[in-house]
Amino acid sequence: MRVLVIEDEAKVASFIRRALEEESYAVDVCDDGAKGLDLGQNGSYDLIILDLMLPGLPGIEVLKGLRKEKVQTPVLILTARSQVEQKVRGLDAGADDYLTKPFAIEELLARARALFRRGVGEVTGILQVDDLVLNPATREVTRGGQRIELTAKEYALLEYLMRHAGRVLTRPMIVEHVWNMDFDSFTNVIDVYVNYLRNKIDRGRERKLIQTVRGSGYVLRAV
Amino acid sequence: MALRARLTVWYGTALALILIVFATVLYAVLARGLKDQVDQSLQQAALAAVHALENRFGPFLPFEDFSAQFPELAVVDKFFQIFSPTGNITIASANIKTREIPLSPTALEAAFQGKTTYESARFPGEPPLRLVSVPIIYNGTLVNIVRVGTSLQPVEETLQRLLLVLAVTLPIALLAALAGGWFLAGRALRPVEDITQAAQRISGGDLTQRLHVSPSSDEIGRLAATFNEMIARLETSFRQVRQFSTDASHELRTPLTVMKGETELALRRPRSAEDYRLVLESNLEEIDRMTRIVDELLFLSRADLGEVKMESLPIRLDVLVEDIQRQAALLGQDQGIQVTLGPVEPATIRGDELRIRELLLNLVANAVKYSRPGGKVPISLVSEGNSARLRVTDDGIGIAPEEQPHIFDRFFRTPAARAHAKEGTGLGLSICKWIADAHHGRIEVQSAAGVGSQFTVILPLSTASN
Numbered sequence: 001m002r003v004l005v006i007e008d009e010a011k012v013a014s015f016i017r018r019a020l021e022e023e024s025y026a027v028d029v030c031d032d033g034a035k036g037l038d039l040g041q042n043g044s045y046d047l048i049i050l051d052l053m054l055p056g057l058p059g060i061e062v063l064k065g066l067r068k069e070k071v072q073t074p075v076l077i078l079t080a081r082s083q084v085e086q087k088v089r090g091l092d093a094g095a096d097d098y099l100t101k102p103f104a105i106e107e108l109l110a111r112a113r114a115l116f117r118r119g120v121g122e123v124t125g126i127l128q129v130d131d132l133v134l135n136p137a138t139r140e141v142t143r144g145g146q147r148i149e150l151t152a153k154e155y156a157l158l159e160y161l162m163r164h165a166g167r168v169l170t171r172p173m174i175v176e177h178v179w180n181m182d183f184d185s186f187t188n189v190i191d192v193y194v195n196y197l198r199n200k201i202d203r204g205r206e207r208k209l210i211q212t213v214r215g216s217g218y219v220l221r222a223v
Numbered sequence: 224m225a226l227r228a229r230l231t232v233w234y235g236t237a238l239a240l241i242l243i244v245f246a247t248v249l250y251a252v253l254a255r256g257l258k259d260q261v262d263q264s265l266q267q268a269a270l271a272a273v274h275a276l277e278n279r280f281g282p283f284l285p286f287e288d289f290s291a292q293f294p295e296l297a298v299v300d301k302f303f304q305i306f307s308p309t310g311n312i313t314i315a316s317a318n319i320k321t322r323e324i325p326l327s328p329t330a331l332e333a334a335f336q337g338k339t340t341y342e343s344a345r346f347p348g349e350p351p352l353r354l355v356s357v358p359i360i361y362n363g364t365l366v367n368i369v370r371v372g373t374s375l376q377p378v379e380e381t382l383q384r385l386l387l388v389l390a391v392t393l394p395i396a397l398l399a400a401l402a403g404g405w406f407l408a409g410r411a412l413r414p415v416e417d418i419t420q421a422a423q424r425i426s427g428g429d430l431t432q433r434l435h436v437s438p439s440s441d442e443i444g445r446l447a448a449t450f451n452e453m454i455a456r457l458e459t460s461f462r463q464v465r466q467f468s469t470d471a472s473h474e475l476r477t478p479l480t481v482m483k484g485e486t487e488l489a490l491r492r493p494r495s496a497e498d499y500r501l502v503l504e505s506n507l508e509e510i511d512r513m514t515r516i517v518d519e520l521l522f523l524s525r526a527d528l529g530e531v532k533m534e535s536l537p538i539r540l541d542v543l544v545e546d547i548q549r550q551a552a553l554l555g556q557d558q559g560i561q562v563t564l565g566p567v568e569p570a571t572i573r574g575d576e577l578r579i580r581e582l583l584l585n586l587v588a589n590a591v592k593y594s595r596p597g598g599k600v601p602i603s604l605v606s607e608g609n610s611a612r613l614r615v616t617d618d619g620i621g622i623a624p625e626e627q628p629h630i631f632d633r634f635f636r637t638p639a640a641r642a643h644a645k646e647g648t649g650l651g652l653s654i655c656k657w658i659a660d661a662h663h664g665r666i667e668v669q670s671a672a673g674v675g676s677q678f679t680v681i682l683p684l685s686t687a688s689n
Contacts, residue, residue: 008641009477011505015484022491053473055638080473080480102480105487 001116001159002026002177004043006036006062007051007078012101016049019105020112023139024156026180033057037065040073044176047115049108051078052090060093067094074115078103113137116163127162130222132201132209134162148200153178157193158201161210161220170217194218226415230408235401242397246389253385257378258353262341265355268301269339269371273357276305276367306356306368308335313367326356326368334358334368343375350376414443418450430458470634474516474648478509512646519650523633526657533661534575537685540611541569543580544604551587551600558596562587565603570611573685574662582658583613585651586678590617592644593676610664611682618675619643627668631656639672655680 003020007013008031017027028043030036033054040048040062048066052059063075074096079086087098096118097111113136117125127134131144139155141148150158156178161169171190194210202208207223303316310326330340333356340356354372358365421434433454434447482505489502525531544567551562572579583602590600594617603614620639622630629635634649641647652666659666663683670676 009481011481011509012477012484015481015488019484019488019491022488055642080476083469101476102483105484105491 001046001156001163002028002044002180003112004036004039004045004048005029006033006040006048006054006059007031008054009051012051015105016108019109022152023109023112024152024159025112026156026178028181031055033059033062037062040066041069041071043181044173045073046177047112048073048075049078049112050075050095052086053080060089063090063093063095074118076108076111076115110137127159127165129162129165129220130207130209132162134159143201143205150200151196153193154197154200158197161197161218164220166219166221168213168216168219174217227405227408227412230412231401231405234404234408235397238400239397242393246393250382250385250389254378254382257381258375261353261373261375261378262355265301265341265353265371265373266339266357268303269355269357269369272303272305272369272371273359276359276369301371301373304370304372306331306370308365308368324352324354324372326370330354330356330370331368335365337365350374351379411443414447418443418447422450425454430454430461467633470649471516471520474634475513478513478516482506482509512648516648516650519648519654523650523653523657526654526661531661533578535573536576537571538574538576538579539569539571540579540604540613540682541567543576543583544602544613547580547583547587548602551584551591551602554588555591555594555598555600558591558594560591560594560596560598560600562591562600562602565601565614565616567602567604568606570604570606571685572611572662572682574682578658579662579682582655582680583615585655586615586680589651590615590619590676590678592647593617593640594619606684609684611684613680613682614677615680616675616677621672621674621676622668622670623672627670630668631666 001024003025005013005016005020005027007016007029010031013029013031017029020027028039028045030039033056035056036048036050036054037057050059050062054062057065059077063077066073066075075094077087077090077095077098078101079090079098080101087100090098096115099108099111113125116136125136127136133142134140136159141150141155141158157174160174160177174190194212198208198210202210209222210218210220213219301316302318303314304312304324305314306326307313310331312323315323324344324346326334327340327342327344330342333340335358337358337360339358340354342354342356343351344354345351351374352372353375354370356368356370359367359369418434421432425432433451485502485505489499494502522531545564548562548564554560555562587600587602594600598618600615600617603616605612605614620643622637623639626637630637631652633653636647636649656666659680659682664681667679667681668676669679
C-alpha cells in the first residue's frame with residue numbers, strides 16, 4: 001500500500017510518515033499543494049492524506065483537481081479547524097474521510113485501513129485467499145490456522161498481493177505500491193522478496209498460492 | 224404602557240382640556256352677549272316710553288290710548304308697567320294685564336335716587352324674566368317709574384341648545400381625534416417596531432442584518448442610519464475576533480498535533496533511548512513554540528484591554544540602536560548575515576525603553592530570519608523634522624505588494640515566510656505596530672518579493688531635544 005502525504009508542517013508530515021512506515025506502507029511526503037496535485041495525478045497511490053492549509057495551492061483545490069482528473073484514490077483530509085463547514089466542503093469536494101488536528105495516531109491508521117478496505121469492497125477488513133488469512137488491523141497472518149511471522153516488507157508485499165488476489169501484478173505495479181518513490185526499481189529486489197514470501201507461505205504446502213506469470217509478474221490465487 | 228397608548232392618552236387629555244376651556248368660554252361669551260342684547264333692547268323700549276311720557280302727555284293715560292299713540296311700543300315680546308312713586312301699578316300693557324309683577328324694593332329705592340335698575344326674576348311655573356326699571360323725574364320729583372320686561376326664554380333656549388350641541392359634538396370630536404392620534408402614533412412608531420424586530424434578529428446572532436427604513440433625514444431615519452453603522456462596526460469587529468480566535472486555535476493546534484503524534488508514535492512499541500530523546504527534544508521545541516504564542520497573545524490581549532503600562536521617559540534612540548546592533552550581530556553569525564550600522568544621528572524620544580527595544584529587536588530579528596545566508600542588515604537612524612526615522616533594511620525574501628497590507632495582521636505570515644522559516648508566530652509585527660502606535664508613531668514598509676524589505680519606524684522626537 002502506497003500513501004502520499006501532502007502536509008507543509010514538516011514535523012507533522014514526519015510523524016505521519018514514520019507511523020505509516022511502521023505499518024509497512026510505502027510513503028511519499030510533499031509540502032506543497034501544486035506539487036502534491038501533480039504527484040497525486042501521476043503516481044499510483046492507494047491513499048492520499050491531504051492537509052487543507054497548504055502553500056502553493058489550498059488543499060481543497062488539490063482535492064478538486066484530483067477528482068477533476070478522475071483520480072479515484074481515496075483521500076483523507078486533515079483540518080486544523082473543527083468547523084463543520086470545512087469538513088462538509090472537503091467531503092463534498094470528493095474527500096472520503098477527515099480527521100481534525102490534533103488526532104490520535106491509531107485513529108489515523110484505522111481510518112487508512114478502512115479506506116484501503118473500501119478500495120477492494122471488503123466489509124470485515126480481513127483478507128482471505130484459500131486458507132491464507134491476513135488481518136490488517138492486527139497485522140496477523142495465518143495459513144491453515146498456523147501463525148506466520150513476516151518482516152515489514154514481506155507483510156506489505158503480501159497485503160498488496162492479497163488485496164489484488166487473482167490479478168496479475170507486474171513488477172512496476174508492485175514497486176509503485178509497496179515501495180516509495182525513492183526506491184530504485186532496477187534491482188531484482190522484488191523477486192527476492194517474493195521468494196522470501198514463498199518460503200514462509202507456500203513451502204511444504206500442497207497448494208502453492210503465489211504463482212509466477214512468465215514475462216509479466218506475479219499472481220496470488222486459490223488453486 | 225406602550226408608547227403608542229401613552230402618546231394617545233397624553234394627546235387626548237390635552238385636547239379634552241382645550242375643548243372644555245373653549246366650550247366654557249364660548250358659552251360664557253354667548254350668554255353674556257345675549258343678555259346684553261336683551262338689556263339693550265329693554266333699555267331702548269323703556270327710554271322710548273319715558274320719552275313719550277315726558278313730552279307729549281300727562282302723567283296718567285290709559286295704556287290702550289297710549290299704545291294706540293305709540294304703535295312702536297306695542298311689541299309682543301315685551302310688556303310695560305308704569306308705577307306710581309308709591310310702587311302701585313298705574314298702567315300696564317295688554318300682555319301683562321292679568322298678572323301683576325310688583326316693583327322690588329331695590330328698584331324703588333334706586334328710582335328715588337334717579338337710577339335705572341336691571342333685574343332678573345323668576346316665578347314658579349313661568350319663564351324667567353328680565354326687567355328694567357327707569358324713573359321719570361320731573362322738576363326733581365319722582366313722577367313715575369317705567370318698567371319694561373321680557374321673557375328670557377329664547378335666550379335660555381339658545382344657550383341650552385348650544386350646551387346640547389357642545390355636549391354631543393365635543394365627545395365625538397374627542398373620540399375622532401383619539402382615533403386619529405392612535406393611528407398617527409402607530410404610523411410614526413412603525414419604524415421603531417421595525418428597528419426593534421431587526422435588533423432582535425441581530426441580537427440572535429445574525430449580524431448581516433440591516434434595518435430597511437426609507438432613507439430620510441427625520442429622527443427615525445437618522446436612528447436607523449446610526450444603528451446600521453453600529454451594526455456594521457460590530458460585524459467587522461466580530462469577524463476580526465472570530466478570525467483571531469480561529470487563527471489562534473490553528474496556531475496552537477499545530478504544536479499540539481506534533482506533540483500528540485510524536486508521543487503516541489513513540490508509545491506504540493518499545494524504542495531505543497535515542498528515539499525517546501528525540502521525541503522529548505521535539506516536544507520541548509513545540510512547548511517553546513506554544514509558550515511564545517501564548518506570551519504574545521497574552522501581551523496583545525492585555526494591550527487591547529489597555530492593561531499594558533507604558534513608561535514615558537526620555538530615550539536616547541542612537542544609544543539604543545547601537546546597543547541593538549551589538550546584540551543582533553550575534554543572531555546572524557551562524558548564517559553569515561551581517562547586522563551593520565548605517566548613519567546614526569543623535570535623537571531623543573519619550574516613551575518606554577523596554578518596549579522600543581522590543582520593537583527594534585523584533586524588526587532586526589525578522590530581517591535576519593528572512594535574509595539569505597551572507598545577507599546584510601543595516602540599521603540606521605535619522606532625524607527628519609519633528610520625527611526620528613529608524614530604518615531596518617534587508618536583502619532577503621521580501622514581501623509581495625498584495626501581501627503588504629496584511630503583514631501587521633495577527634497571525635498573518637506570507638507563504639514565502641512560512642516556507643523560508645518554520646518558526647515564527649505571525650504575531651511579532653502586530654506587537655511592533657502596537658508599540659509604535661502607543662508611542663504616537665507608525666511603521667512603514669517598502670518591499671519587493673525576492674529583493675528585500677525596508678521597515679521604517681517613525682517616532683515623534685521629544686521636544687526637549689529640539
